[in-house]
Amino acid sequence: MTNSKEKLLEVKDLAVTFTQGKKSFTAVKNVTFDVYKGETFSLVGESGSGKTTIGRAIIKINPTSAGEVLFHGKKINGKLDETTNREVIRNIQMVFQDPAASLNERATIDYIVSEGLHNFHLYKNENERKEKVQNALASVGLLPEHASRYPHEFSGGQRQRIGIARAMVMEPELLIADEPISALDVSIRAQVLNLLKKFQQEKNLTVLFVAHDLSVVRFISDRIAVIHKGRIVELAETEELFTNSLHPYTKSLLSAVPLPDPHIEKTKELIVYNEDMHDYSVDKPEFHEIKPGHFVWANQQELAEYKKELK
Template identity: 45%
Template sequence: MSTEPLVVAHDLARTFDVSPPWLNRVLERKPRVLLHAVDGVSFSIERGKTLALVGESGCGKSTVARLLVGLYAPTRGGLQFDGQDAHAAFKTPEGRKLRRRIQMIFQDPYASLNPRWVVEDIVGEPLREHGILSGKAELRERVGELLKSVGLSPLDMSKYPHQFSGGQRQRISIARALATQPEFLVCDEPTSALDVSVQAQVLNIMKDLQRQQGLTYLFISHNLAVVRHVADQVGVMYLGRLVEVADKQKLFAEPQHPYTRMLLDAIPQMKHTGRSRTPVQGEVPNPLNPPTGCAFHPRCPHANARCSAERPKLLSIKGVQVACHAVEEGRI
């Protein structure tokens, strides 16, 4: 197996124009308004490994997911997949082959499945679209195999999505994503809409599939307990930027960035029963008007004048990538 990372994102950025209509801007003399949803994100994922992206709502995690699968084009930066420029390839006829190798599992199993289609059509659609199988008998056989691989029965093929529970629907979504035999799966909070007991079942299925098929995952979540279960590496995002990237064990044992520490302090732990939890302090700033310097400085207990004036770079410190002046200067 190659030692080169399968996925390499370099300085990925995506800006959305959220300005009022042109006539309103002219009459009210207002400038254009740009939202920097993702602002210079870089990471790599080795084959067969899982990188988890965590952070509060609105920090740009889902936008990164859509950039990786080609649903959004980047405003800046690029994505290398297996050594080739993925976004350039997506625009060519050869891009269909690349799309077979990259698939996505969406957050809401109630919204991501067509309610008018039976399961056979939902799971079989990628097989038909990519010309992998065309005969009805072999298509049914393959859909049955995919359903069995995620813990469902081939007899479920004739049912509609409304006849399943949330956890079962998400299994159907996973079966559909696996239909093209992808190497890389982008999972956008795939268990957040499910009950805790069902979450564990779906996560175990995903872990088993990763072991059996050598899958590579980008796993997006705001639940650090889930991340601890599935990830090999963790990237912490804040307001469109990565503030810390580390191996899972290192991040949970020795978090470096003040924001990472704040998130981990908010997790209830059995050994600390009876001790009051530390809530996450403050609120995420308005992304349309972000703070100067380090975006986290209004909420940071270690902030100084440099933090409010100069944006920190993601540097390698003690074997961890971290963007923090206080960590860099040894103040924490």
């Protein structure tokens, strides 16, 4: 997937701080990663780890307090001129976590899906607009007659498909999928994941997938970054992360993935992560590339231990 290694998105030392009165909270700290064209890159972590904040910062919903976000080598965070701003909106689309809250209940599906087409004048005439909407709906498994209906007439899974159709009708280069399946039934989850995989293969779509479930991202990802308290603690290709996880937090997340065999599931040992196991008082941690493509947040002492583990 990443053989061409063309960097579509670069995130460098990104920080996001929220301020309320005199209080401030840094939700994302010094986050650095690249996303290559045509791959699925996943951000994984518990609720409140900052993964959604990163996705929203890339698409400019959350302002950044430090660092850079580059798209095709061009800076897209901070103040932008009108042309660059429109380019970002046009080429980076987002599918939101809550399919109910992200759709306008008073608008028809036809209006919802074609809103971006209107804003960017991406059609020559009314017939072409209708055709694009119908094609977008068909691509996510919905029927032409669904265009005249309203969001409340659809199930959660169907609404998420509408959200995907709304994003894909813009023909974006990068799709940010923010926990797109967490609000759905298990049976519907696989359908939505297969849909994203289909778009990736057919349209060479690049996906930044945000999730808290490692078993889900294993199926869909080329590379995975594990986030804890606003910081990436480990980043590697999918199978490398599952077979050679190093950071205790990654191991803790992996131990929580349910196993299909009930006997093994009953006897397996859960790994509980405790930050107190790190002593960063003198020997400060940094983000190290411990082997090609495998990065881990560690100090020098931990790094030496991790290198022994890999041998």
